[in-house]
Amino acid sequence: MTFVQIIDCKTDRADELDKIMDTWVETTQGRRTATHSMVGRDRAADDHFVEIVEFPSYEDAMRNSRMPETNRVFEEMVALCVEPPTFTNLDVVRDEQLNKATARRFFEAASAGDLDALPEILTDDCRDHDPTSEEDLVGVRAVSDRVAMYRAAFDFRATVEDQTAEGNRVSTRWTWRATHRGEFMGTAPTGKEVMMTGQTVHSFRDGRIAEAWWNFDTLGLLRQLGAVDL
Numbered sequence: 001m002t003f004v005q006i007i008d009c010k011t012d013r014a015d016e017l018d019k020i021m022d023t024w025v026e027t028t029q030g031r032r033t034a035t036h037s038m039v040g041r042d043r044a045a046d047d048h049f050v051e052i053v054e055f056p057s058y059e060d061a062m063r064n065s066r067m068p069e070t071n072r073v074f075e076e077m078v079a080l081c082v083e084p085p086t087f088t089n090l091d092v093v094r095d096e097q098l099n100k101a102t103a104r105r106f107f108e109a110a111s112a113g114d115l116d117a118l119p120e121i122l123t124d125d126c127r128d129h130d131p132t133s134e135e136d137l138v139g140v141r142a143v144s145d146r147v148a149m150y151r152a153a154f155d156f157r158a159t160v161e162d163q164t165a166e167g168n169r170v171s172t173r174w175t176w177r178a179t180h181r182g183e184f185m186g187t188a189p190t191g192k193e194v195m196m197t198g199q200t201v202h203s204f205r206d207g208r209i210a211e212a213w214w215n216f217d218t219l220g221l222l223r224q225l226g227a228v229d230l
Contacts, residue, residue, distance in 0.1 A: 002092040003058040007051040009077065009085035014041075014049065017080050024073045031067065033060035047082070058091065099204045100163045103170040106202070106209060107158040113151050115144045123210045130214050154178035154194075168204045173197075176216070180225055187227040194224040 011017055021039075025032075034053050042048035055061040064070055078084060102121060109117040119140050128137035130146065137143050150156065156178030164171045176196045182189055198216025202209045222228045 001057060002095060003055045003061050004090045004092055005053045005055070005061060006088040006090065007053070007085055008088070009049055009051075009081045010045075010047045010083055011049065011081045012047050013080045014047075017049070017077065020073055020076050020080070024069055027069050028067060033064040058089075061089075097163075097165050097170075098207065099168065099170045099202070100165050100172075102204070102207065102209065103163065103172050103200075103202045104160050107160055107172070107174060110147045110150075111157045113147075115147060118144050118147070121209055123205055123208045126209055127211045128214070129212065131216070132218055153180065153182040153184035153189075155181050170202045170204070171199060172202070173199050184225070185222065185227065187222070187225050190225055192225060194221055196221045 009017075021037075033055055035056060036052075036054040038052045040050050040052075042050070053061075055064065105117070106121050109115070109121060122140050122143060124140060125138065126140060126143060128143050128146070130137060133146075137146055156176055159175045159177070160172055161175055162173040174197070176198065178194050178196075180187075180190045180192050180194060196217055198214065200215070201213045203211040219228065
């Protein structure tokens, strides 16, 4: 179970606190168990800071706290604070990566041929960077037309294998399996079962996909169809 520690402190020596944390990050490289650290400043009080540190589990957090570098940082932090910092230890019981869910929904809608769902998933001015297109696809209609083109050529399903989210971007690694039912890039229907892997980075705005960068093996797909001989 993911474990989160919240450290609440007050200090007027934020720059010095930053240097202490930089040193800890450098000296614990390859040994620390913390996976994510975020520091926020209270908008209502310039001397009030909150750090949120994430670990894979409580046990990992305890291993991290037993490192001598961690204990040294704690002592130096206390010396910089106007009052002793407080700690809140949380077992994460719910973690919703909302943008990841929306990215997954795009692949599900495309696989089901549910083009009516795309306006809910994409911004009106969405932009698609597709390596098979000379120009970017701009707008929901353009993206819908591209999905419809693939659906006319293939009976396909895209399976999400892995996702990573950071900030307003989500990277999705996917596998695409299909049956060739219609003409594709000049190749007549073959009835062949084909497979392709790829990765897509989606950028989000107001909860919807605003931009996408695609990377997939079109050459490998054409080879499976017998359209090229390399």
